[in-house]
Amino acid sequence: MQARLNEVLDDAVADEAPQTNGDGVASAYDEHVARLKAEAEAQDAANRLRVAQEQLAEYSAQKAEDTEGLLQEADRLREALRQLLERPGSTATELEEVSQSFQTLREKLVDAVAEARAFAAQQAADLVTLKRSSDQADLHTDVEMKRARDEGTSSNETGNGQEDAEEEEEDEDEEPVRGTIGPQAAVPSTSFSERARFIPMRLSHDERKLLRLLESALNVSEYTDKVDVLTWRSKNQRIHAQIRDLCAILSGLLVAADYKKGQDLVRDRNFADNADFFQNIFELGRRYKILNPDRMRSEYGKLMYMLMDSAEPAIQELLEFQCVSQLKTVHRFLDERGGLAMLEDSMLHTATAEIIAGDRPRHEVQRDIKVKEKARESLSRRYRNARLTEEEILTCIYSLSDNNSYLLFNRDPIDRFIQFFHRYFKHDSHEPGYSLGIQGGRDGARLTHNHERQYHYVLQSLTLWREISTEMFKLWYLAESDMLREGNTYRLCDTGQGLNRVQSAPQVGRAMQNILHRVQERIGSWVGSSVVHLGDHNVPNALMFIDKYTQVPRILNPVVSVLEELPKLYRDPNLRSYIDSTFGGVEQCRKSILVDFCRHAFDGSGADNFFDAGSCIDGRLTSAWNWCSKVEKKPYFHIFRLAGWVGFDGEVKS
Incomplete structure (x- = not known):
């Protein structure tokens, strides 16, 4: 990562390195680049430490529980053998030897239980201390505010706006901010009165015309290519120029589409006088994307990153108007x-x-x-x-x-898959050859679960995905509120998949914790880690979070379609012969697909370490992606093609 970071830094600042006649400015430049590197490395290390501490605490608690279970099992076994040895024919010597052996075993288990309990308690206490220290230090806020002040100084700005932003960050839980919904919306409800708070209004005919202009302007825009680069200079002027260019493109397209309206828009060439037009056109693009997740795949990212930058007070001062308006909901x-x-x-x-x-x-x-x-x-x-x-x-x-x-179309495929899962698998038994058990290091798996443990692990993951899909509109609403909130700054860093904007998402995080808590209460027990990656190198910001979980129906829908299409394929005599000779019938073919999916789409694979995959909340989806990438090598791949499968992602362009 360090080598990659150095390479990106060198390439990004090559064109903007200061031209100096002495060593003073060059020394300041080198110092600034070194500070950027140190800040990125420190933040990444802090995030990794936090995730590792949480996972270690959960691991220690699980081991303590497992050790207590072994102790109870040893007591039951000792009682059973005692009754067996007390039958006629058993000698006192044999009974004494068995009793002594179990006594020694039990003493060792008691010591192991005590040690595991103490270790779990210590890790839990360390985790609480780490969280308290992180909250007090507030490393992310300190780094971002320091950088904002540096940028403000370099662009000859006063810095009052940054102080106001810092005050807003500190009072986040006390004062409502623009785009939030209030505490009462945190309570999950299926009533229309509650759902309507997060459901966008459908676009009208005139709004759809403007949407085409917005898509065209975003399609030719190079906003992220020119803004999201590592540079030691303040990028406020660059952001300002790119936003004005995008507004100019929209104005020109409107003139071409409707000359009269376009003339009114560009008469004085003052964008601030037409703030309502730009706010409305950007808002309807956001509404359309929420209602149609498969559209505007690349354009939406540019739009949100542009609006994220425009929410900064310094940029608003340069533009002389706000680009962000409240989402129009039902x-x-x-x-x-x-x-x-x-x-x-x-x-x-x-x-x-x-x-x-x-x-x-x-x-x-x-x-x-x-x-x-x-x-x-x-x-x-x-x-x-x-x-x-x-x-x-x-x-x-x-x-x-x-x-x-x-x-x-997005939640029901999960329900149908859960129905197939309950139909073909039981938690306490399995047919020969159809066990869900996996072992780390075998067939790419990174987790070790027996059949019962993997059964619960898969079921709770599917249930969690279902709840997330049910509340996706709410999560999307909160994600936009987090991204566009004034004062919620971001840092640009290399996450291993290129430069990404790493930004906190407190509202989405709280909503995810509520969903996770409901699922855990419903399931009754939890297998694996419950860490939710958000605002780190795995899930840099709320936009990436939304993009991850909109993939769930794209993964499960094709699988369910193939399972449901199999009986129709079986009616063809030639296909029936192929299915019978290869799998032994429709039911066996279904079970082969389900067993392989439930094993290797939930085996902790897909990354090089447990920080990026494993059994955490996001790692479960990473494993499913990894299974999708290898479906061409599966023995049932031809069944997928015969059932009409073409891919898991679909078209990128709308």
């Missing part, structure tokens, strides 16, 4: 127009329900469609008022329906 839209009562109407469930045809007769599907349409018409007439038209109410209903459609 709850906010109805609240402004006095229509919140509709969200409590029981008919709304019928008006937004997903109609699945399946194998049902056509007349039943048509009947459900008519019932749904009547419910929509009834709601639009019942809750219209002077500020809320029937068409606007229908748009809100369609937006809520979009969330149900998202759950249908």
